[in-house]
Amino acid sequence: MLTKRIIPCLDIKNGRTVKGVNFLNLRDAGNPIELAEMYANNGADELVFLDITATEQKRKTLAALVKKVAEKINIPFTVGGGITSVEDVEVLLNSGADKVSINSSAVKNPNLINQLATKFGNQCIVVAIDAKKIKNEWLVHLVGGKVPTTINLFDWAKEVERRGAGEILFTSMDNDGTKNGFSNTALATLSTLVNIPIIASGGAGNTLHFIDVFTKGKADAALAASVFHFKEIEIKVLKKQLRKNNIPVRI
Amino acid sequence: MNIAIIDYGAGNIQSLKFALNRLGYEAIVTKSATVIKNADKVIFPGVGHASSAMDKLKATKLDVLIPALKQPVLGICLGMQLMCNYSEEGNTKGLGIFDAKVKRFPNTVKVPQIGWNEITNLEGALFKNIRENEFMYLVHSYYVPLNSTTVAKATYYKLYSVAMQKDNFYGVQFHPEKSSAAGEQLLKNFLKI
Incomplete structure (x- = not known):
C-alpha cells in the first residue's frame, strides 16, 4: 500500500535554514545539510528545500548546496x-535534485510548466x-505569499495539472505559521x-493536525518546518501515532 | 569492479552515482559501447518519457547493445520499462528483454504514483537481506503488469510488478538510490551478483 508522506521543509536563506511566522520574523533553525541528514535518518520520507529569498531577489537557487x-x-x-527557466531546472536536476518546485514563475508564465x-x-x-481566502474566495498569492492575484486557487490547480505538473x-x-492545523476543507x-x-x-x-490532514484533508503528503526543526514533533513518534490511527506510513 | 551507468540523456544520474559512492563504489557514466561491454555491472537508469528515451537509445545504437549484454544489467524505473516489449507511453516499442507490456495507471488512482510503497513476494538474489513488506520509493505513471519474470510486487489499484528478472537482466520500478537503507541494500546485492 502506498504510504502517506511526512516532509520536513527546510526554508533556506543565505545558506541557513529559517522558519518564520506567516513568512515574516525569521528564526535560524540550523545548518541545512546537517538537518537533511538528521531527517533522512529519522523517518522523513522526503525533503523540500525552498530558497525563500530567491523569488523576491531574483536569485538563482543553490546548486552547490x-x-x-x-x-x-x-x-x-x-x-x-x-x-524561472528550463536552464535553472536543468542545473538543479544535474546537481542531484529529484524534483523542482515552481511557484510565482508558473503564474507569470504558465507555459513554463508545459516546457518543464x-x-x-x-x-x-x-x-x-x-x-489565502479573501472575501470567501481562495486566491493565489505570489512572491512568498506577499502579492495577491485574482486567480482562483481551484481553477489554477486544475490548470497546472492539465499543463503537466x-x-x-x-x-x-x-x-x-499559526500551528492551528492545516486547511483541510480546501485540501x-x-x-x-x-x-x-x-x-x-x-x-x-501537533499530531492531531497530521491525522486530520490525511483523513479530513485527503492529502497525500504533509509538509512542516518549525515543529520538526525545533523538535516539537519527532517524526518517528508522529508516524507511530498515525499508524495507530490506521493511516499508512513507512516505519 | 567496473560499474557502468548508461548515459543516454534521460534522467537523474547524479543521485545514482552518489548512492554508489556512499557504498564505496565508483561508477563510470558513459555512452561508450566499449566501456559498457567491458563493465562488470551495468546500470540502465532513466526518468522521463518512454518514446523520447527510446529515440535517444536508437540514436547511439544502445538499443542493439543493451539486449546483447552478458553481464548483470539493472534497469531502474524507466530503464526497467524500456526493457519490456512495448509501452503504452507514446506507443513505444521497447528492447524486448522482458515479455511484458507497460500500461498506464487508470485515473481511479492518482497518477503519477509518488511515494513509498510496500514491496512483497520478494524473490531472488536482488532481495537478499531485504524483508517482505519493505518500503521503496516510487515515482511513475506507467506500470508493468504481473508476468512470468516478476520477482517483486506492489499494490497500487491492483498488484503489479515492481521488479523483474530474466537471465542476467534485472529491473526495478522503484528507485533504490532514493530508498534509504533498503535501497542501498538492493544496490549492494546487485553489485554482488
Missing part, C-alpha cells in the same frame, strides 16, 4: 525558489501554490478536483 545534499542523503528531495514537463517528465515538476504543494497563507476539495498528489503545507502544530 543541492549537490552537497544529494551526496549525503538517500531519500528524495525537492528544490524550489527563484526557478515535456523536457524532464511531469514526475519531477512540483507546482507550489500559496493561497506531477504534484501540487499547497500552502494556506491563513494557516501557515479535500483540491484532492477531489485534481488527480495528482497533493502535498499539504501550513499550520502543523
